[in-house]
Amino acid sequence: MDFALSTDRQDLADAERAWLQKHDPILERRPSIDDGPAAVSSTMRRHVTEAGYAGLLTKEVGATNVDLLVLVEAHGWAGSPVPLAEVAIAVGLLETMGHRAWEAAAAGDEIVIPVRPPTSGRLDAEQVGDGLRIRGTTAPATGLVDADRIVLVAQTADGGDVVAVIPVRDVEIRVRDTLDLLRSWAVVDIDVSIAAEHWASMPTGTVGTVTDQLATFRAVDALGCADRLLGLAVEYAGQRAQFDKPIGSFQAVKHHLANMALAVEASRSTLWAAALALDGDDATVRARAVSSAVAFACQSASDVAQLALQVHGGIGFTWEHDVHLMIRRIKVDELLDGSVDDHRRRIVDLQVVAAD
Template structure:
């Protein structure tokens, strides 16, 4: 159940996003008739907003925020198809604080020196006193070479590679998502620079990222529901608005049910992030992330149908939401993997 304070937080963030429409910005940076060309980039205005609002500090001890608080922000950025990885930034500040790097945590949380946090589940190997790894995909911020890179490994260790270090290489790559720029990092770190974190930190961080990306998808799905109901009440066919047709009513009702159920399921998963034991989080996280991905995909598909397919290409915003939802649902382990984990 959302609190009055969280509702105010959501309304404030929605108002800012309304004044600085992420999709308008994306299309203004694009090519012919608003067709996206190349990779998206994080809106510089959004980074200024982070600095002015302190969004990245929400989970720090001083701010005293919770994951339900962060989730309302994440949902609003999903609803607006924002390029800003707000959950990643907030989790990064929390992680740096946990590691005892108060200098980096404060600078990151204030927006004065925003760092990039990556996990390294792919290709991690030990060569003498050095560790080589390939990071999981992440949303890359502007000027990545000028940002400190914080690496969280599967064995609950943290490494900091300062800006300009030669032992890191960030590689952007194209995805279905046209609203955010994605990248991987190739890393080479000195094992002696390892900062030990509490056992289970890496597992908790991965769960938190997965849950908040699912929240982003459901925020996007809720926006698609709103737009679809509005369209169905305006579009006329055979002398009547299409929203009066029973089949269209059924589609809209199905969309509403899927969004509502996904929000409820994710609510339990968000609450479970307060639990320290991975075994206590596993079922609610896997169930919610799997259901939310499936529900958001279903809502996006029905939105396309009710709109008569006009969102099938980039001319319509539905196209951008559909692509974003698809990537969110697969970047942290798809529905099949989550369901397999539930029955294992």
């Protein structure tokens, strides 16, 4: 497959990185980093609203998962707390189910976050008359502390896929402590009955599609972090001197930087393929492309993080440097929405099925 970003997509990515560089999320986060989970600032929220990013995946806008990918990578690179992929996915679901809140959410008047069943377990969803009864605890999600509504995807006991829209006041959001200091993470404890107008049956495979989307964009975020670490390492290697020479002139450091660059570029290519598969109609191709990309990109981002730390040496361990913040974020991306091992196992399972 021969694919490259269009000029419009590259311009979009460049413009977003330039805006994020000007409104540095990490610099904004530093003064409150010990005070609690990261929240989306009014400046960030206004930017997302004015740019129209929340409605990217709606039919009205007509953008694709590839378009969303370049933006999510930029926010990962900047260490942004904005749950851009999550919001776009949730708004797309609202439009598909025909919920009245989708236009307000697409306009940025509300923040909606998608939640799904835990990786090892399920939510109890049962239709009762015209309503839906839901009990259980969701998988961790980012952005819930800023959300006005959650958009829950789940399967009923008979295997049907459903989507339900729930105001955050009707559920309990439990913030979780994680290594990640740049985003908020939480789970949702649910025990509610949903009226008929706030839930809908969805096509078979909807839960799987949303799960694959979340996993892909989690890996895209890790890619953005890895790209930032690569840039920091190259810059530091050109400035730090030993024996009156920049350490970047030493062969061992050159190899580290080259390996980091290779990992970043290869990960980007695999994730482009995953995003294209998400925009396609073949569930098997999508599953294989997503798990292959996520497993490779998350492992590669972790490798880049370790090499970046080696290049920086002792300065990389300090609280004041941004290196540790990006490494922490990568480690969380590596584990949530399916770990590297989970996705490798899925690839094997898909191969076994194909062989049969």
